[in-house]
Amino acid sequence: MTNETNAAPTVAAFGTNDTPIWGMSAEERLRRIAKSRGHAYDPAAASGPLLLSNLVYVFDPAWMAHLETRPGTVMTRRGVPVLAHVEAGDRTAVEAAAKGAPLPAHLTVVAAEAEGGILNEALRKREKPFAEQLTPANVAAIERLSYLGAYKGVTDLLTKYLWPKWAFALTKLSAKIGLSPNGVTAIGSVLCIAATIAFWYGWFWTGLAAGLVFMVLDTVDGKLARCTITSSKLGNAWDHGVDLVHPPFWWWAWAEGCAAYGRPLSDTVFWWVIGAMLFGYVAQRLIEGAFILRFDMHIHVWERFDSWFRLITARRNPNMVILFALLLVGRPDWGIVAVAIWTMISLLVHLWRLFQAMARRSRGQAIESWLA
CATH class of the missing domain: 1.20.120.1760 (CDP-alcohol phosphotransferase transmembrane (TM) domain)
Incomplete structure (x- = not known):
């Protein structure tokens, strides 16, 4: 299912994560990214186009910018959905895929670890933005990735x-x-x-x-x-x-x-x-x-x-x-x-x-x- 409307997607979320990064929670970081990109933030949004985020993971804001114009696309890390631009009707399927179920065939998958990377015009570089599971053990590594990004x-x-x-x-x-x-x-x-x-x-x-x-x-x-x-x-x-x-x-x-x-x-x-x-x-x-x-x-x-x-x-x-x-x-x-x-x-x-x-x-x- 693809987004057939011109409505800006709402940023939504699922999962929980108590590990802070740069002095804020994963959810607060997501809320700030949404605001900076001009999106409404409603974790439980159940209608319209969504930018659906898995709070177990954190990602470079460049990924949100990349997916904004790509409805029907799911960015994954090691096969697990991290961020998806989907219609609300696909929300349940994406959440199920985070637990091991297959993603619907009509959704396009972009792997965060793919070698091609994406162009970040604002920062004048082609990059492979980070998307990593946020745990206490890898906070320092993710903060460094965030900084370098x-x-x-x-x-x-x-x-x-x-x-x-x-x-x-x-x-x-x-x-x-x-x-x-x-x-x-x-x-x-x-x-x-x-x-x-x-x-x-x-x-x-x-x-x-x-x-x-x-x-x-x-x-x-x-x-x-x-x-x-x-x-x-x-x-x-x-x-x-x-x-x-x-x-x-x-x-x-x-x-x-x-x-x-x-x-x-x-x-x-x-x-x-x-x-x-x-x-x-x-x-x-x-x-x-x-x-x-x-x-x-x-x-x-x-x-x-x-x-x-x-x-x-x-x-x-x-x-x-x-x-x-x-x-x-x-x-x-x-x-x-x-x-x-x-x-x-x-x-x-x-x-x-x-x-x-x-x-x-x-x-x-x-x-x-x-x-x-």
């Missing part, structure tokens, strides 16, 4: 390779003490401002220390929100707003601070650096936006090259690696000049990729993500 597949080299262990520990600590994602963002915002002030006065090592903690917390707030299913419009706007606004202030402050440090830039070099970085920063953002508007995907997930280049492109974290490396040899002035040059090179690469995509489409070629 919240990670973007295409990002910069620090976020991808250096931050994960630090951010995971801080995410667990934040959840344990009840610190909200917005609380983490607030702490990070203060450190971001402190770093800006330190750079301005030439206290580069102090600024780098404050900036390092801020950059890690910038990862923690988003992961905490996804793991505890507590994302909010305010938190999202605040986090992304800080991310968008602060980098030019950091570069300007660093350039100013070179004089206090004893390595001043000449007026000509100073304004060339500031102009290049401001223009390059804004132009790259506009190119990324234009690519999304024209091709309905991020430029960084078009081809393998684009995903690789995102590791090192002139965004905040790779730029900070450049500044750190040249500060080690006592030349913060060389560092900010190098960042300006790298910003312009990155701009040219992105402009070239945009024009390439436009040219290929004009020749009738499809522009699709290599992750799809």
Whole structure:
């Protein structure tokens, strides 16, 4: 039986589970996932289309997003139904299948352990989302899977390779003490401002220390929100707003601070650096936006090259690696000049990729993500 109506499915549940995960029960987690996806939650729903969840298991929210548009589909783990998009009339059959009975032949089965995985466009990656039985013995393992599932597949080299262990520990600590994602963002915002002030006065090592903690917390707030299913419009706007606004202030402050440090830039070099970085920063953002508007995907997930280049492109974290490396040899002035040059090179690469995509489409070629 398939869903023949356009009604949004209600999230329902069966089974019980007293084991908490990320400080909440399996049912509370399911309720939050339902709310975040815009679904009504009624555990005992007995009419209309349902997204029916087995509370003995927990799953990555990506599974709910995947099944929303696939009525008549059951996601299983080792043959046991975990989440099903079915009509209410199939509810009894799905619950019976969780106890060993066969599923009705008209339902399509998707195994969570299948190798193909699914595309998560929001996090720019093809993934195999977790779906696991929740028991006290495997809470730690599932929390780690949940955390890793919240990670973007295409990002910069620090976020991808250096931050994960630090951010995971801080995410667990934040959840344990009840610190909200917005609380983490607030702490990070203060450190971001402190770093800006330190750079301005030439206290580069102090600024780098404050900036390092801020950059890690910038990862923690988003992961905490996804793991505890507590994302909010305010938190999202605040986090992304800080991310968008602060980098030019950091570069300007660093350039100013070179004089206090004893390595001043000449007026000509100073304004060339500031102009290049401001223009390059804004132009790259506009190119990324234009690519999304024209091709309905991020430029960084078009081809393998684009995903690789995102590791090192002139965004905040790779730029900070450049500044750190040249500060080690006592030349913060060389560092900010190098960042300006790298910003312009990155701009040219992105402009070239945009024009390439436009040219290929004009020749009738499809522009699709290599992750799809």
